[in-house]
Amino acid sequence: MDKFFENLTRAVAQRSSRRSFLSYLGKMMLGASMLPLLPIDRVAATARAENKKPNLDDDTTCDYWKYCAVDGFLCSCCGGGSHDCPPGATPSPTSWVGTCRHPADGRDYIVSYRDCCGKTSCGRCLCANTISEMPLYRPQLDSDLIWCFGAPTMVYHCSTAEIVSVK
């Protein structure tokens, strides 16, 4: 538990991030009384300025390069992988998106942070990135919400990071 809270509460001011809804969520919410998607370039620029070098080797640590905007228990510590759900968990169709720079090839990759849902919290390897993280009135940038919208249940299990494309 100590490790859990260390990770939960530590300042994670070393990763760049940029989040937005996937187009799926936009489509899903069309016509609903949704909160507007908002410009976040300014926060992304700030975040990049404080970037530190991430690691390329260990996807069970918060500093792994793809996790620059991850927030939650890492699925790679829970029987899944950096972009795979553990057995029996369901990938959420909704997510937020980050832009992470690969430390070796120098390219910026668009990364989708998809939660795995349908089991109770894994409880291992919590990473709590707070760069560009916003309060609840900007929900698309709020990482404390349970991001299992559209999944069979809203029971959160763990978080993954999926490369979508090169930016």
Next chain:
Amino acid sequence: MNQAARYASTILLALILALPTLIAPARAQLPPDQMITKTLPEPAPNWVFVLDAGFPTTAVAKLDIIDGSTRTMLGQLSGGYLSNFDIAPDHREMYMIDTYYSRAWRGTRTDVVSIFDAKTLNFQAEVEIPPKRILIVPKRDTTAVTADGRFLLVANMTPATSVSVVDLKARKFVGEIDTPGCVQVLAPGNRQFSSMCADGGILTVTLDDNGAAKDKKQGKPYFDPNKDPVFDQPAVIGTKAYFVSYHGAIHVLDLSGAEAVAAPEWSVLGAGDSGWRPGGWQTIAANEKKGIIAVLMHKGGEWTHKQLGDEVWMFDAAKKSRLSRIKLKTPAYSIHLSQGDDPIIYALALKESQMEEYAASDGKYLGVVNQLGTPFLVSGP
């Protein structure tokens, strides 16, 4: 040893052996224990409610009821998945706003308001609400009770945003009100609530006597979330909401009218305070009677808004000036001020599962209540 001495020592030994038998009749026999279930008195100003989300297994939340004057646990309430807590303004009932799956982590989702008697802590009734309530690491203003205790309001996100209205008198769900672009519920009045909007504005919804929306007004933004967002858990005392921003600005909004009214903003940072920022979970608290505000502070850079606070800074709300800086023994995540004449600062240390207490007047450390699980929210009667 001669004969006489041997004789004397034998008598002495006999006396020692007989001693328990000789003194026993002098001690009264213990009566049999009579087992009862305790009840609670009327909440006192220094009582404090601590919500434990039960991380990392969040299916059953827990609410601790603690007497802050003696630092003793008075009792607990049980809840469901990422529940929230409220108390009736007349202190006769307590509410847990719960989500349940029929098989704990699978099956059909049911959201309910669970009603407890505040004296016995017995479960009394439940009101089923649409299974839409915001599921989040506990945030206080995801639910609220109107000042007269008639309606309980539950903020929803599917992710479309709305508010479910429960008539507490009739104990039934009466309807849902859309709050496009705005979330959470602050309810300082009898027939209205306020929600925080994505553009930095406040939506004020006026209710009729049946709990339906009569009027909705959204004023101009009060702050710019792109430049300096305010934390989403203000200290709400009476009809005033005290917001603190990531960079330390204080925005006071009067929520009593049909539209929120802002007082001029000011900063908690003075000359020489560079590098300090508000941070944590519940970052601000207020005591209106004494006119004081407490803000949880740490030293850190941009985006360190969830860093634990090392100090609580006390301010005179009217003079907008700092009264003191109180160094905490253990860095805290959430703070609260009791509403009595001699307020206590309650500081939740999440990692240590404990709540520390300090005198707001001089910062004196008063003591600690430990073994509180994962305490995120702290509030008072």
